[in-house]
Amino acid sequence: MNEKLNFGSDYTRGAHPAIMQRMLETNMMQTAGYGLDEISESARRRIREACGCEQAAVEFLVGGTQTNAVMIDALLKTYQGVLAAETGHISTHEAGAIEAGGHKVLTLPHRFGKLAPESAEKYLADYYNDANHDHMVMPGMIYLSHPTEYGTLYSKAELAAFREICDKYGISLYVDGARLAYALASPESDVTLRDLAKYCDAFYIGGTKCGALFGEAVVVPDPKKIPHLFTIIKQHGALLAKGRLLGIQFDELFRDGLYERIGEPAIRAAESIKKALREKGYRLYFDNPTNQIFYVMENEVLKKLEEKVEYSFWEKYDDDHTVIRFATDWGTTEEETRALIDAL
Numbered sequence: 001m002n003e004k005l006n007f008g009s010d011y012t013r014g015a016h017p018a019i020m021q022r023m024l025e026t027n028m029m030q031t032a033g034y035g036l037d038e039i040s041e042s043a044r045r046r047i048r049e050a051c052g053c054e055q056a057a058v059e060f061l062v063g064g065t066q067t068n069a070v071m072i073d074a075l076l077k078t079y080q081g082v083l084a085a086e087t088g089h090i091s092t093h094e095a096g097a098i099e100a101g102g103h104k105v106l107t108l109p110h111r112f113g114k115l116a117p118e119s120a121e122k123y124l125a126d127y128y129n130d131a132n133h134d135h136m137v138m139p140g141m142i143y144l145s146h147p148t149e150y151g152t153l154y155s156k157a158e159l160a161a162f163r164e165i166c167d168k169y170g171i172s173l174y175v176d177g178a179r180l181a182y183a184l185a186s187p188e189s190d191v192t193l194r195d196l197a198k199y200c201d202a203f204y205i206g207g208t209k210c211g212a213l214f215g216e217a218v219v220v221p222d223p224k225k226i227p228h229l230f231t232i233i234k235q236h237g238a239l240l241a242k243g244r245l246l247g248i249q250f251d252e253l254f255r256d257g258l259y260e261r262i263g264e265p266a267i268r269a270a271e272s273i274k275k276a277l278r279e280k281g282y283r284l285y286f287d288n289p290t291n292q293i294f295y296v297m298e299n300e301v302l303k304k305l306e307e308k309v310e311y312s313f314w315e316k317y318d319d320d321h322t323v324i325r326f327a328t329d330w331g332t333t334e335e336e337t338r339a340l341i342d343a344l
Contacts, residue, residue: 005340008310009209010179010291010329016211016262018252026248033241034234035060040247046254047205047217051197057223059233060215060246064089064178066238067204067216069097072141074232075172075202075225076103080140082174083120085110087149089176104137112286113148117161124169142166145176146191147183151288156190163199172225175203179290181210181330185263188289193260197221205250211262211330212249262330266291269328269337276341285314285323293326308343 006012014020031037044058061067068090072082081104084091090098091105098105108119120142127133142162146154159173166173175196183189196203197219207215220226233239240246253259270291274284277295285294296317297305302324305311314323326340 004308004310005336005343006310007326007328007340008312010182010266010327011209013329013331015213015249016252016258016330018255018258019212019249022248022252023245026244029244031244033243034230034239035243035247037244037247039244039251043217043247043249043251043254046251047219050193050254050257050259051219051221052194053197053219053221055221055223056197057218057220057226057229059218059220059229060240060243060250061204061218061233061238062214062216062240062246063208064176064204064206064216065094065097066236067218068094068143068176069101070233070236070238071174071202071204071218072098072103072143073101073236074229075174076140077138078102079138081106081137082141082143083108083115083123083139084143085113085115085148087113088115088143089145089149089178090143092149105143106137106139110148112152112288113145113150114152114154115142115144117158117165120162121165121168124165124171128169139169139171141172141174143174143176145178146196147179147288147290147292150286150294151179151182151290151292153183153186153189153289154191156195159191159195159199166201172201173199175200177204178206178216179209180204180206181259181263182266182290183263184260185267186289187267201225205259207246207249207253209329210259211253215246215249217246217250263291265332266328266330269332269334270326272337273326273328273340277344280344282344285317291328293328295324295326296321297324305343309340 086107283296312325
């Protein structure tokens with residue numbers, strides 16, 4: 001058992017009990033590999049139904065960095081790069097995986113993790129207005145994460161604006177949904193799975209941080225956009241032989257709308273923690289409506305806190321203060337939430 005409370009990240013637990021039960025029930029089954037089994041097909045049907053997109057291609061990969069590297073490479077030509085907020089996961093925490101695949105991450109300023117449509121459009125206009133643009137990396141995609149690295153959300157209107165820009169310049173829109181369940185569970189979000197299927201060329205539904213042991217589900221609303229995605233996944237060494245293990249997890253996550261509810265405990269816990277910290281006089285670095293909580297803490301306080309609680313270092317604030325992050329998750333309990341508040 002953990003000796004300390006763990007609010008360091010949202011992927012530290014195992015899996016939702018329904019997944020573990022189904023894993024046990026199907027453990028001795030022998031099925032086709034590589035996601036060609038009947039359970040994976042059932043998961044695909046459930047995801048297509050939830051997205052309102054019967055023709056969508058749905059593939060399962062193991063982790064977020066792997067998924068981003070495969071999909072960005074699949075969507076871009078060899079000479080193209082990807083536009084992203086400078087705080088985007090592909091820019092900050094993926095060890096150059098996108099660049100290792102031959103594509104430059106073209107970073108733009110952000111506001112609390114969000115890329116503004118007008119910022120992307122200005123970059124694209126400036127690129128094509130530069131007489132030397134043929135000597136430069138061509139932007140071929142806009143990358144967004146929803147929620148962002150700062151837990152903030154894009155609106156449906158913003159997604160529509162990005163779609164319009166992508167259509168204008170003939171580039172792709174790709175959304176990283178590593179924490180998508182927490183966006184869907186937030187009362188402040190107006191973006192649904194159907195909206196993502198409507199506006200994106202591709203997006204992924206996060207499982208690793210949202211109730212699965214591991215795994216992400218890629219959705220390509222128009223399969224003609226990437227006609228040989230299965231082969232591309234294989235070429236990147238990202239095709240799981242025992243694909244059923246991924247299919248089982250998403251078949252359960254999308255049974256009876258579980259995925260769209262699974263993030264609710266995390267949202268409730270985060271709001272309770274923020275409310276209590278405000279009452280205790282702690283300084284919120286900035287607010288967001290999902291499961292990540294950013295606070296400015298005195299370094300002396302942190303020395304005491306780390307004896308009881310696992311948290312994430314975010315950035316240095318000044319010589320005497322540090323910005324830290326608490327992350328709640330699908331399994332955070334009221335008891336854990338109260339214990340963190342008491343520790344603080």
